[in-house]
Every structure is written in structure tokens, then in C-alpha cells.
Amino acid sequence: MMASPRITTPVTVIGGFLGAGKTTYLNHLLRNGPGRYAVLVNDFGAVNIDAGLIAKHDGETMTLTNGCVCCSIGSGFLDTLGRILDGGTRFDHIIIEASGVGDPWRIAEIALVEPSLRLNAVIVLADASRIGQLLAEQRVGDTVRGQFDRCNLILLNKIDLLDRATLDKARAELVALRPGVAIIETTAHTLPGLPDGISNPASRFAATDAADHECNFRRWAYRRDGVFDRDRLEAALGALPPQLLRLKGPCSVTEPAHPQLLQMVGRDWALTPVEPDSSNDNDILLVGIGTANLPPAATLDAILDAALIPPLTTTAELNRRAVTSNI
Amino acid sequence: MAQDTVVFSARKIVTMNASRPSATHVAVREGRIVAVGSQDEIASLGGGKVDDRFKDKVLLPGFVEGHSHIMEGMMWSLPYVGAFDRRSPEGKVVEGVPTIDTIVERLQHAEKAMTDPEAPLFAWGFDPLHIGSISLTRQDLDRVSTTRPIMVVHASFHISNVNTIVLQRAELDRTTNISGVVMGRDGEPSGEVQGIAARFRVFRVLGSNPLSGNLSVDDVNRYASSCCVQGVTTVTDLHNDLADQTIEVYRTASRRDDFSVRLVPAMASVSHSPDAGIAKIKALTATNNDKLHYGIVKLVVDGSIQGFTARLRWPGYHNGAQNGLWYIAPEELPGIVAAYHAAGIQMHIHTNGDEATEVAIEAVEAAQIATPKPDHRHTLQHCQMADAAQFKRMKALGICVNLFANHVYYWGDSHYDLTMGPERANRLDATGTALRTGVPFAIHSDAPVTPLSPLFTAWCAVNRVTSSGRVLGKDTEALTVQQALNAITVDAAYTLKLDHLVGSIETGKYADFVVLDADPLEVAPETIKDINIWGTVVGGIVREAPRA
Numbered sequence: 034m035m036a037s038p039r040i041t042t043p044v045t046v047i048g049g050f051l052g053a054g055k056t057t058y059l060n061h062l063l064r065n066g067p068g069r070y071a072v073l074v075n076d077f078g079a080v081n082i083d084a085g086l087i088a089k090h091d092g093e094t095m096t097l098t099n100g101c102v103c104c105s106i107g108s109g110f111l112d113t114l115g116r117i118l119d120g121g122t123r124f125d126h127i128i129i130e131a132s133g134v135g136d137p138w139r140i141a142e143i144a145l146v147e148p149s150l151r152l153n154a155v156i157v158l159a160d161a162s163r164i165g166q167l168l169a170e171q172r173v174g175d176t177v178r179g180q181f182d183r184c185n186l187i188l189l190n191k192i193d194l195l196d197r198a199t200l201d202k203a204r205a206e207l208v209a210l211r212p213g214v215a216i217i218e219t220t221a222h223t224l225p226g227l228p229d230g231i232s233n234p235a236s237r238f239a240a241t242d243a244a245d246h247e248c249n250f251r252r253w254a255y256r257r258d259g260v261f262d263r264d265r266l267e268a269a270l271g272a273l274p275p276q277l278l279r280l281k282g283p284c285s286v287t288e289p290a291h292p293q294l295l296q297m298v299g300r301d302w303a304l305t306p307v308e309p310d311s312s313n314d315n316d317i318l319l320v321g322i323g324t325a326n327l328p329p330a331a332t333l334d335a336i337l338d339a340a341l342i343p344p345l346t347t348t349a350e351l352n353r354r355a356v357t358s359n360i
Numbered sequence: 361m362a363q364d365t366v367v368f369s370a371r372k373i374v375t376m377n378a379s380r381p382s383a384t385h386v387a388v389r390e391g392r393i394v395a396v397g398s399q400d401e402i403a404s405l406g407g408g409k410v411d412d413r414f415k416d417k418v419l420l421p422g423f424v425e426g427h428s429h430i431m432e433g434m435m436w437s438l439p440y441v442g443a444f445d446r447r448s449p450e451g452k453v454v455e456g457v458p459t460i461d462t463i464v465e466r467l468q469h470a471e472k473a474m475t476d477p478e479a480p481l482f483a484w485g486f487d488p489l490h491i492g493s494i495s496l497t498r499q500d501l502d503r504v505s506t507t508r509p510i511m512v513v514h515a516s517f518h519i520s521n522v523n524t525i526v527l528q529r530a531e532l533d534r535t536t537n538i539s540g541v542v543m544g545r546d547g548e549p550s551g552e553v554q555g556i557a558a559r560f561r562v563f564r565v566l567g568s569n570p571l572s573g574n575l576s577v578d579d580v581n582r583y584a585s586s587c588c589v590q591g592v593t594t595v596t597d598l599h600n601d602l603a604d605q606t607i608e609v610y611r612t613a614s615r616r617d618d619f620s621v622r623l624v625p626a627m628a629s630v631s632h633s634p635d636a637g638i639a640k641i642k643a644l645t646a647t648n649n650d651k652l653h654y655g656i657v658k659l660v661v662d663g664s665i666q667g668f669t670a671r672l673r674w675p676g677y678h679n680g681a682q683n684g685l686w687y688i689a690p691e692e693l694p695g696i697v698a699a700y701h702a703a704g705i706q707m708h709i710h711t712n713g714d715e716a717t718e719v720a721i722e723a724v725e726a727a728q729i730a731t732p733k734p735d736h737r738h739t740l741q742h743c744q745m746a747d748a749a750q751f752k753r754m755k756a757l758g759i760c761v762n763l764f765a766n767h768v769y770y771w772g773d774s775h776y777d778l779t780m781g782p783e784r785a786n787r788l789d790a791t792g793t794a795l796r797t798g799v800p801f802a803i804h805s806d807a808p809v810t811p812l813s814p815l816f817t818a819w820c821a822v823n824r825v826t827s828s829g830r831v832l833g834k835d836t837e838a839l840t841v842q843q844a845l846n847a848i849t850v851d852a853a854y855t856l857k858l859d860h861l862v863g864s865i866e867t868g869k870y871a872d873f874v875v876l877d878a879d880p881l882e883v884a885p886e887t888i889k890d891i892n893i894w895g896t897v898v899g900g901i902v903r904e905a906p907r908a
Binding site for chain 1: 530531532536537538539540541555556557558559560561563564569572601630631633635636671682683685686687688689690691692715719
């Protein structure tokens with residue numbers, strides 16, 4: 034069945050145990066959101082927004098002057114999210130806070146089955162000063178470990194409280210749990226924006242904000258004329274480094290022949306049929322976003338080039354067929 | 361004696377007042393008991409109108425259900441497809457449907473009665489554990505309809521089965537890759553859906569969630585009617601957000617003179633921060649009337665044992681399943697408990713597994729040390745796996761417990777085979793241990809999870825027999841009939857801090873009675889669940905139970 038083209042709203046789920054800094058991060062996103070964000074939070078009382086930025090507050094929903102809204106989940110998460118989807122306001126991003134003992138992936142699955150949504154990322158925060166102890170804790174260790182199972186990005190937070198050796202130890206615990214997962218070290222004052230640069234939401238704020246907002250992330254664009262071999266594409270996507278958080282765009286593959294939209298979040302990817310877009314100069318136009326330590330574009334290009342038919346092997350040919358790899 | 365006094369005479373009155381265990385006459389004025397005794401003793405008061413309609417009946421204090429939910433009243437608007445017989449609010453015995461074919465037949469019958477071809481058909485009460493772990497598939501439900509959406513909600517309320525049209529509309533197919541959409545052997549979804557994502561999607565295409573709809577006065581009246589059928593005169597609604605609309609419905613329903621039950625709603629702690637929750641409960645308590653008693657809060661610490669979501673201490677689940685889920689983090693619980701405790705609000709804390717029980721005991725202990733409160737009566741709800749050491753700590757801290765006796769019958773076999781193993785299953789819902797350690801306790805149904813029926817609950821605690829006929833720890837944990845009757849009357853009232861008002865037939869309390877055809881203390885203990893309930897008296901007003 035051919036999927037009808039749909040406008041989808043990206044969803045990011047924010048997880049992490051009590052005290053990891055979720056509320057601070059959500060406050061940061063609400064205040065500095067470059068687009069119109071809908072943010073669903075567990076503890077409305079902990080949201081700390083200057084009165085001057087609040088346009089309306091009706092008990093369950095707070096509307097900010099920057100267009101963002103913050104909704105209390107209370108005990109009716111499904112009803113709250115349903116109200117946002119049916120409310121008639123189109124948001125650039127929906128951000129959902131998982132509970133401190135909740136599994137953020139269970140919430141992220143909503144974006145995989147609700148056609149009006151798509152999953153942008155699962156971000157889990159960890160308090161660097163106590164994550165090692167929590168992971169081993171008898172009562173909550175399994176709960177805490179489970180929160181990282183399917184996340185795309187870990188914010189290793191509160192690093193300003195620690196020396197480098199302790200920090201490295203915390204980092205090693207997380208790497209042992211999720212080898213290769215993207216980790217950004219943060220403090221309450223250096224929290225990143227969302228890795229949502231791809232959709233380039235119609236921001237109501239100046240571009241200068243957007244630059245700050247993305248300083249912790251790097252983009253990578255991959256443009257080629259040609260066709261991917263289906264099997265080799267699978268292998269190539271698996272070979273991309275974990276620092277790449279998302280990859281999205283139109284491409285052509287051998288099977289099926291119809292133009293496809295590739296969407297990858299973390300290790301999960303899918304191809305869905307799309308109408309050919311005559312405004313595209315290239316058969317393949319993939320845009321990725323990763324953490325600041327994303328390997329150089331040439332390294333990433335080479336991984337995907339190996340999936341092209343015929344595979345590109347020489348620099349000359351690369352130069353001939355590559356239009357640009359800068360953005 | 362004033363002329364508006366009515367003296368009910370009965371074959372026997374079992375008072376549940378230890379100082380005066382039995383009587384034949386009870387005098388009632390202005391909805392309350394003026395005197396209890398023999399005909400001569402009552403006559404000494406002089407006057408009053410004698411009502412002898414119960415001369416062949418046995419009166420007990422109206423039963424107190426310390427843990428049930430208003431959802432019992434909401435579910436009966438939908439067809440019941442559980443394996444066991446169950447009595448409806450109209451007093452009709454709805455036969456259990458213990459096979460896939462009889463389930464489908466009942467749904468076909470319900471489907472034919474529907475007039476709007478687009479309306480979804482919801483049903484409730486199914487549990488595969490009760491029919492030999494056989495699944496209900498979308499193909500089974502397609503035999504009911506291929507065009508009308510159908511959803512069968514399990515007894516646990518956490519899992520559902522839907523037919524193919526629902527899956528198609530929800531666009532859930534063989535490519536769907538989320539944990540809550542179970543695949544069948546053909547690689548397509550089986551129709552079983554669970555978890556937050558699948559439920560969200562399915563409820564969106566169905567257009568509604570029958571479990572979260574607005575409460576109506578009809579629902580509350582159905583609940584009250586079920587209570588009358590089962591002899592219950594005080595009933596809880598033990599987990600409610602208490603939204604404005606619900607508060608208004610409760611206010612309206614409870615103020616009617618003919619409303620036939622005293623309702624005790626517990627605010628769900630999850631719906632409010634402790635500060636806001638405390639303020640709300642205090643404000644609501646100021647609006648209490650004779651039949652509406654706000655004042656308690658419910659905390660849910662873990663999940664269920666048979667769903668493998670309860671938190672267990674080492675060595676965990678008998679079958680090796682991974683440990684369950686925290687709904688409140690162990691390090692967050694003490695703060696919440698301390699706040700409500702310091703505010704003098706009684707807590708009812710759901711803990712199924714023994715690790716959750718341990719965390720709750722620790723939290724109350726810390727709160728008691730910080731702010732000692734005599735007679736707080738915080739009550740652990742379910743508390744199914746607590747061992748003797750935990751009961752002793754509860755005793756030392758003044759904690760009460762409300763044990764889920766019905767579990768012995770409905771899931772005792774699963775606990776023996778899968779979740780807890782023989783030793784721990786034998787002390788499941790340890791009423792005997794509670795007696796030995798002196799922890800005040802009640803027993804409950806958690807309706808609609810299991811049927812509202814205190815006599816059946818008492819029967820479970822007395823006989824400790826599972827649905828397959830296995831007997832679990834009867835020698836060590838069973839109650840006598842007298843002890844079980846205490847646990848569904850005056851001791852259940854104690855856990856709600858209402859035992860000064862209800863729970864026994866004695867001077868000064870509300871005139872709340874259950875009217876029985878036989879005396880539970882005289883019949884064979886294995887037959888107490890079969891005693892016919894004629895009806896109830898609530899505040900002196902007689903109500904014969906409907907019999908459909």
C-alpha cells in the first residue's frame with residue numbers, strides 16, 4: 034500500500050531518573066525553543082518560567098509569548114497528548130517528559146504508530162555524580178538501566194560537580210551499558226537545544242538563536258545522483274557512527290524502484306514511498322544531524338558511497354558526482 | 361421513645377459489636393441506631409413503631425468494601441465476558457463465558473442489539489489465565505463483526521483484544537514494530553494490544569476510551585445498586601483524580617435521600633503535587649455529607665503480581681521473570697508520605713510485591729519519626745506478599761493492611777505455578793499472619809478487577825481455595841467465619857477511620873444493615889458465599905435488592 038504523503042510533527046522524549054536534570058532541560062527548551070514547541074511535563078509546579086514570558090495560564094496549560102505551550106500530564110497522559118493533536122495548533126515539535134521511573138521508549142513508540150507524528154529522538158539525562166551508583170542500585174538499578182536501552186542521545190549532566198577521573202568513570206559505565214551511544218557532557222548552563230535541525234522549523238526567532246541552539250550538534254548533508262543497492266544500503270546504515278543521531282531525506286533504491294523517503298533515528302530506519310520532487314536536483318539528498326564530535330563529512334560520505342550502484346571508489350568520480358557536502 | 365422511632369425485629373441480629381454480639385431488635389431514629397437488644401430491652405425505651413418484615417431474616421451491619429472502584433459502576437453498561445459468573449447491578453447472575461466460542465456468542469448477541477452500525481463494541485472481564493491461557497484473537501472477534509470495531513478489555517484493564525477492522529484503521533500491520541502490538545503466528549498482529557502507544561493509537565481510531573469517559577450519575581447509581589445487591593452499605597472509590605465534574609456528580613448523587621450507599625472516594629496522589637493534593641482533600645472534606653466521605657489519599661507504588669509488574673524482593677519471580685515496575689520511585693515516596701502524614705491525611709498505599717511493601721513501611725517509619733502522629737491508620741492496600749517480619753514492622757508503626765483475599769481464588773493457581781511458587785503462594789494475602797501479629801486488617805475485592813461481593817471475599821479468606829480447587833495455606837492463614845465477618849464490617853471501617861460511624865450495629869452508629877436469609881455463623885463455612893442477600897438498610901431506609 035502506498036502511504037499517502039502526510040505532514041508529521043516530530044516528537045522527542047526526554048527521560049532520566051529523578052534528579053538527572055529533566056526539568057531544568059525542559060525549562061531550557063521552553064525558554065529557548067527556536068520554534069513552536071508543545072512540552073508535556075509531569076510536574077507542572079517545577080516549570081520555572083519568568084512571569085513576563087507567560088501569555089496565558091489556565092491551570093492545565095501554560096502558553097508562552099514565544100509560542101510554546103507547556104501542558105501538565107497529571108495522570109491522563111493519553112488525554113493530554115490527544116488534546117494537543119486535536120487542538121488545531123500545529124507545533125514544530127512535541128516534547129514529552131517521561132516520569133523519573135518511566136521507560137522513555139514506551140512513550141517514544143507512540144510516534145512510531147501515530148501517523149501524524151514521527152520520532153525525532155529519545156534523550157536520556159544522567160546525573161554524572163550518581164549515575165554509576167544508580168545503575169548498580171538494588172532497588173532501582175534495573176529501572177535506571179532500562180531507561181537507556183533505546184535512547185539516541187545521553188546528556189551526561191552536572192559535570193561541573195566532578196573531576197575528570199570521576200567523570201570518565203561515569204562515562205565508562207554508560208558506554209559499557211550502551212556501547213557507542215552518543216553522549217554529550219553538560220551542565221545546567223550548557224544544555225543543548227533539540228537535535229531537530231533537519232526539519233528547519235519556521236522559527237519565530239532570529240537566526241542567531243538557532244546558531245546557539247545547535248552549537249552542540251553538527252549537520253551533514255549527503256547529495257548524490259544515482260541509486261542505492263538495497264542490501265548494501267542496509268549494511269552502510271549499520272556502519273554509520275553512533276554520533277549520528279538522525280538521517281532523513283529522499284533517495285532511490287533498487288528495490289522497490291519508486292522514490293523513497295529514508296528516515297533513520299538512532300539505529301532504527303525505514304523507507305516509505307514518496308512522490309518524486311522535481312525541485313530536487315539530486316536523486317539522493319540525505320541530511321543528518323549528530324553530536325559535535327561527528328566524524329568528518331568525507332568519512333560519512335564514504336560509508337554511504339559504498340552502497341551506491343556502482344559503488345564509488347575513486348576520488349575523481351566522487352568529485353564528479355558529488356554536488357556538495359557542505360551546508 | 362419518640363414516635364418517629366422504628367424498631368426492626370429480626371430472627372437474629374449479628375451486631376459485630378464484641379460487647380453485645382447478638383440481639384433481636386434494633387431501634388432507629390433519624391437514620392441512626394437508638395438502641396439494640398432483646399424485645400424487652402427495647403420495650404423499656406417505650407414507644408416506637410415496630411417493623412417486623414425481617415422476622416425471618418438475619419441482620420448484620422452493612423458490609424464495608426474498603427477497596428473497590430467506581431469503574432464497577434461504569435463497566436456494567438458494557439457486556440461482560442469473564443470466565444466466572446458475576447452478578448449485575450440489576451441483581452441478575454450473568455453467566456461466565458469460559459470458552460472462546462461462548463465469548464464470541466455473547467459478543468454476537470450484544471452486537472445484534474446495537475442500532476448504530478458505526479458504534480464500537482466494548483466488552484470487559486476477559487482473562488486468558490482463567491480459560492487455560494488461550495488467547496482471544498482478531499479472527500475470533502471477526503466472527504462477531506468485520507465492519508464494527510470491537511475491543512475486549514481484560515480483567516487486568518491493562519491488555520485488550522481488538523478485531524481486524526480496528527487494526528486496519530489504526531494502520532497496525534506486520535510492519536508495526538512496537539512492543540505493545542503482539543504478532544500472531546501468521547506474522548500479522550494477533551489483535552492483542554497493550555501499553556501506552558498501542559492504546560493511544562487504538563483509542564484514537566475508536567474515537568473514545570470507555571474507561572476514561574466522564575462519570576455520570578447513572579454510573580454512580582449503578583455502583584450503588586451493585587452495593588445493595590451485595591449487601592454493601594459503605595463503599596470506596598479508591599483511586600480517583602477527583603476532577604471537578606466527578607466531584608459534582610458525587611455531590612449530586614450523594615445528596616439524594618434514596619442514594620443507598622456511603623461513598624468514600626480516595627484522591628489519586630498522582631493527579632496532584634502533595635501540596636495541591638493536601639489543599640484539595642481538606643477543601644473537599646469540608647463538603648462531606650452523611651453519604652459522602654472525602655479525606656483519604658491513594659498512592660500506587662508498584663504494579664500487579666500476575667502481570668509481573670509488582671516489585672519483589674530477592675529472589676523475585678518464581679518463573680524467573682524480570683522484576684516489575686515502580687510507579688513511584690523508592691526515593692520519591694518518603695517525601696510524598698511525609699507531606700500527607702504531616703498534614704494528618706490518611707494514606708492508602710498500593711503495594712502488591714514485598715519490595716514495594718518494604719519501601720512503603722520505610723517511608724511511614726521515617727514520617728513517624730519526623731512527625732509522630734498517633735492513630736494515623738495508614739493502610740497498605742493489597743500487600744499480598746508481606747511476610748511475618750514485615751507484618752511485625754507494620755504493627756510497630758501502627759500501619760493497617762487491606763488484604764486482597766479474592767486473589768487466592770482468582771489467581772492463586774498462577775501464583776503457585778508462576779509468580780511466587782508454592783511456599784510464598786501459601787501465605788498469599790496472609791490474614792492469619794495479620795491476626796497473629798495484631799495488625800488491624802480488612803479484606804477486599806478491588807472491584808471491578810474481581811467481583812464486588814464481601815460475602816465471597818469472606819469465603820475466600822475462610823476457605824483459601826483456588827479456582828482449580830487447590831487449597832493454599834488454610835491451616836496457617838485462614839480466618840474463622842467470625843474473623844472474616846469482622847474484616848468486611850467493623851475492621852474494614854477501621855481502615856477507613858469510619859468505625860465510629862459504621863461497621864457494627866450499636867447505639868449511636870448509622871442504621872446501616874445487610875439483610876440476609878441465613879446466619880453466616882450458623883451455615884457451613886464453605887457455603888457462606890451462597891447466602892441470599894435480601895437487601896440493605898442505609899440510614900434506616902430499607903431497600904430490597906433488585907432481582908432481574
